[in-house]
Amino acid sequence: TxxxxxxxxxxxxxxxxxxxxxxxxxxxxxxxxxxxxxxxQAKYLAIDEFKLHDGHKYATATIDWETGYILYLAHGKKKAVVFEFMDHVGDEWMSKVEAVACDMNSDFEEAFKGRYP
Incomplete structure (x- = not known):
């Protein structure tokens, strides 16, 4: 600390x-x-949100599933965070991703499936 x-x-x-x-x-x-x-380049991604401080604000982490490295960290837990990540890495980078793991957050799933079915 x-x-x-x-x-x-x-x-x-x-x-x-x-x-x-x-x-x-x-x-x-x-x-x-x-x-x-x-x-x-990451083949497998994992994405999840977590509470910040008193629980009224959230952040979302996108990690490389194989290495555990944090690839992207942003405030919020909506589709916009996923779109920001995808815009950041680009279409070519995302085309090599084989799978994405996420919890029951339907916003994440809809964002990934919407842009990269």
Whole structure:
């Protein structure tokens, strides 16, 4: 946790958070805003939403089923999140995906089947 790293290093928790955020932005974005497309092609995807904080807000994670790597993480739990992911990786990348695992969220299923039957 940030708190544990702050305690171990003697730095303020917000300083550790700032360093971590800078590292993540440099590693996973091109200009601090635009996400980099996944380096590796995934054949199998898994997608699920989870509650943030007090349970009134959600985020959705899309992962490579074989490696467990997070490919995309976004606020929300609707079709729009799935469409954003598909637009991010592109048609060529998605054409090589063989299967998608998701729970009972019908929005996810409809989005994938609608664009890539």
């Amino acid at each position: 940030l708190k544990a790293v702050a305690w171990l290093t003697g730095l303020d928790k917000m300083t550790v958070k700032s360093i971590h955020k800078s590292l993540l932005l440099s590693k996973f974005t091109t200009d601090g805003k635009t996400l980099i497309k996944p380096e590796r």
